[in-house]
Amino acid sequence: MKRIRKITLFSFLLLPVLVLFVLSSLSGTMTAFASAESTTILSNAEKSSSLETVESVFSGKSVSSYEYFYNLDDSADYIYIEFENGGYAVYAKDTMEMMEYSLQGNLPYDTSVSKKYYAGPSNYLQKVDGRFYNVKSGEQLTVSKAEAYEFANTVRDAVIETKATKLGLEQSNVSDEVLAVLSSSNNAEEPDINTGKLIPASLNGTLIENVQFFLANPKRGDNYSGVTYGEGNSGTCGPVAAQLLLGYNNFYNDRRIIPNKYLNGYDHTTNTVSDREKNPNTCSDPMHLDEWTTGTSSENTKESFYYKIITSIMKPNTSGASNKEVKNGMDKYLSEVLSSSDYSLKYEEKGWFFGYKPINSSIIKAEIDAGRPLILSMDSNLGGSNHDVVGYGYEDYAYATGEGTYSGYVVNFGWQGTSRASVWINANWCDGYVSLKMNHTHSYNYVGAIPNSDRTEYKCSTCGQRTDAAIRMSASDRYVERMATITQSTGKTHQDYYVTFNTAGNKLFQTFGGYDAKLTLLDAEYNVLVENDDSGHGLNSLFNYTVEANKAYILRVATYRDQYSGKIKVGITPDSHAVSEFEDIWLLGSNIIGCSFTSELNATRAICYTPGASGTYKFTTKSADDIDTYLYFIDPTSADACLYNDDGAGNLQAKIEVDLVAGRKYLLIVSAYSITTKSGSMGLSIEKLS
């Protein structure tokens, strides 16, 4: 739980208002921006005006002392009066509006500190070492100079405006008007979060692509018992959320963030990973998500990642951390393992002086839309609990009690227990966030088959991140293909490939197989760059796109309307001839026995052939320039692997023999063996063998 670091202004609302409207000759003058050394002693005129006001209300009470109370910008905006034999009253100096009073006791200011600040009932502030603290609660307050001025001006504007409109009326209600301004965005009518019975998320809204990471309920700490952080295990939610967010980014975006010694399965006596299946860098299936592979070490020792993070964010024997402290602590840790250009951290925390506005949900939703989970902080003044969580989705929720439908976020609540892995929180409870964006682009290499699966592992040569869905098209790649398995029943309605290209330029993307496929190219923040449904063969997809070199793209393979399960093949060629449909690819009819063309560097040539009769056919490449050529053969109705050949025809020429079905349009890709160094005259010969 995060300790409240804000002044509670809601108590303004509860103030029993005793409206007075004494327009003394002095009350119209605002002592704005008084210096810190200004006196606390009232002038005689102010005293006599105040006395008149007091005597009209508190008959029988006599005044023992007067002094100024200061607004947060050091302006003497209030008059504090103590009565003989106990009791007091606080007035807004400008209007003599009574802010609060009591017939017994007096306010708990430290009389050894001369200057007394007032921010409404229960908010009695003084300064130590230039920093505000609440003399009643003992809380330290984080208030910037700009925030103090903002608050002071808001209150004064409200007082002046209300006074002007109320002049001439018999009765006025200045306090209520002031309060209306201050609390214009409060959500007091909305249901409170019940932390004993959290609202489960439906997971039917918008979620980040890698939502399963958080549903695996990663191992995380809640307290380090060696030194007290927080109170018991409360007050540590900021570090817990930071641990989760860093763990996520390490798993997907940059494995340099968290070394093995802070991951699970590590043995600190031998300094090796001893339990390989608990560690994301050594487990046999790189996509395996459980509490261990997604988690980071959290035991109560100084070796754990949780200890590292909590000591980066908090000081011993303190409780709670502001978003700024969480952000700074994460920055401190990340700067030890990465360079500053590898990541960007941002934070925001709405101040109380704005009248408790929730953080703009469009900021949060944009991060989630970009695939980035982020730390969200809730505030009790907005109806939530004071708590930091990790948000990874957003969805609406209708309270059973019928209060209406509210927009909210899907979060891992941070507390232990799987039911806390997906909790709904009201967007209006959230007053801030800490976001983390990694700037690393993976460079994947082929590793090998993943045991007990039909998938292949790829690993980033820079950071060591592992995946089963990557395409790094090198400069020399003539064609690459992947088989995507779409299984609606497991909720995996599409397959995303992380794609990079070593060479910029036009690439031809298309799907193959018997399904109504849909293909989408997105940038790394999930913005759609190009998408297609039916421009490929049959109901397959096809598009061209001019890519940038060494930039991350996401290639999404899906079925139309996420309706089918099955295998869809996706292929990419660096074809120099952009076509808008499969039908536009250079077609050789049934009576054609070959073709010739001049190839270009860094490019291939797609050619279609439709046989007039079924039978066995032989395709051979040729080159008048004695170029070493290469050939791929693709049946666009099949999601099986393509056929390919380098030198089967002799003289560095390729040969493929294959059975064809009459009338079907087959795809061949002809190119130099080395498209980066060779170009010139080449072609294809077709012969029906039987």
Ligand SMILES: [Zn+2]
């Ligand atoms: Zn990497």
